[in-house]
Amino acid sequence: MTTPLIKGAELYKGKAKSVFATNQAHSVIIEYRNDTSAFDGAKLAQLDRKGEINNKINAHIMQALAAAGIPTHFTRLIDATHSEVNALKMVPVECVVRNVCAGSMAKKLGIDEGLVLTTPVYELFYKSDALHDPMINESHCIALGWADANTLAEMKVLTLRVNDVLKPMFAQAGITLVDYKLEFGRRTDNGALVLGDEFSPDGCRLWDSATGEKMDKDRFRRDLGNVIEYYFEVARRLGVAGI
Numbered sequence: 001m002t003t004p005l006i007k008g009a010e011l012y013k014g015k016a017k018s019v020f021a022t023n024q025a026h027s028v029i030i031e032y033r034n035d036t037s038a039f040d041g042a043k044l045a046q047l048d049r050k051g052e053i054n055n056k057i058n059a060h061i062m063q064a065l066a067a068a069g070i071p072t073h074f075t076r077l078i079d080a081t082h083s084e085v086n087a088l089k090m091v092p093v094e095c096v097v098r099n100v101c102a103g104s105m106a107k108k109l110g111i112d113e114g115l116v117l118t119t120p121v122y123e124l125f126y127k128s129d130a131l132h133d134p135m136i137n138e139s140h141c142i143a144l145g146w147a148d149a150n151t152l153a154e155m156k157v158l159t160l161r162v163n164d165v166l167k168p169m170f171a172q173a174g175i176t177l178v179d180y181k182l183e184f185g186r187r188t189d190n191g192a193l194v195l196g197d198e199f200s201p202d203g204c205r206l207w208d209s210a211t212g213e214k215m216d217k218d219r220f221r222r223d224l225g226n227v228i229e230y231y232f233e234v235a236r237r238l239g240v241a242g243i
Contacts, residue, residue: 005029005084015041016054016202026189027075028087030198032058038221040129045220051081053231053243054200059083060240061166061199068165070158071194073185080242088185088196091147094125094133095159098179099167102205103218105179114212120163122156127183154193155184162195170206173237175215180204201231 007029008021015037020029032051037044055077062074075084098105101115124141125133141147147155159182170177181204183197197203201216208215214222215230235243 005078007082016051017198022084026087026187027084029078030055030083030085032081032083032198036202036217036220036227038217040132043221047220047228050228050231053228053235054198054202055081055083056240056242057200057231057235057238058198060235060238062195064169065162065165065195065199068161070161070165071192073187073194073196085196086194087188088194089188090127090183090185090196091151091155092127093136093141093146093155093183094127095155095182095184096123096125096179097121097159097163097182098123099163100176100178100205100207102178120160122159125181151193158182158184158193158195166199169238171209173234173239174209175234175237176207176209178205178207201234206234 003023005027006023008023010018011021011028012019016033016035018031018033020031022029032055034046034048034050036047036050059074059077062072066072066074073085073088075086077083098121099117101111101117102113106113124136126136127133138152141152142149162182167177180199182195184193185196186193204216205218206215207213214224215234219225219227219230232243
C-alpha cells in the first residue's frame with residue numbers, strides 16, 4: 001500500500017515558491033504562491049491566480065520534457081498550487097538559452113531587441129540574489145567547486161535538448177520562445193542530474209509570434225498590465241489542462 005504524502009515543515013521560501021518537507025525521504029512539495037517580484041525584489045506585487053497558472057504550466061512543460069526523454073524532478077500535480085517533486089541537491093548555477101536577442105543581452109551589447117540569433121546563445125549565471133546573479137563561465141564553476149566538468153557538460157546538453165523540444169512546441173502555439181533559464185540538481189535518492197525548479201512565464205521570455213506582444217513577466221517588469229491574462233493565454237495556446 002502506498003503511504004499518503006503528508007506536507008511537513010517549510011524548508012525554503014523563495015520569491016514566488018515555497019518548498020516543504022514530506023513524510024517521504026526523497027520527495028518534497030512545491031507551493032506556487034501569488035507573490036510576484038522583479039529587479040531582485042525591488043518591485044513586489046500579489047497577482048491573483050498566479051500561483052495556480054504557473055503550477056499548471058510548469059506541470060504541462062515538465063511532462064512534455066519527460067515524454068521527450070529529458071529527466072526532471074517533477075512527479076505529479078497535487079492541486080491548483082502544489083506539486084510533488086523529487087528532492088534535489090541543487091547546482092547553484094542558472095543555465096540560460098537565448099534564441100532572440102532581448103533583455104540583458106540587448107542592453108549589454110547595444111543590440112536592438114528582436115534580433116533572431118543564427119544559433120542559440122548559451123550562458124551561465126551564479127545563482128545569488130545578493131550579487132544579482134552575475135554571469136560566470138565554466139572555469140568559475142570548476143575552480144569554486146560549484147560543478148565539475150562532467151556536470152557542466154551534461155547541463156549544457158540537457159539545456160539545449162530542452163530548446164529542441166520547447167521551441168517548436170511554442171512555435172506551434174503561435175509563441176516565440178525568446179529565452180529562458182533552467183536550474184539543475186542531483187536527486188537525493190540516486191544522484192541523477194535532473195531538471196529542477198520550474199518552467200513558467202516567470203522564467204522565460206515569450207512573444208506572440210505574429211504581433212511581438214510580450215506574454216511573460218516582462219509585462220510586470222515594464223508595467224504593461226494584464227500579466228495574468230497573458231499567462232492564461234499562454235496556457236490556453238499550449239493546451240494546459242484544468243485552466
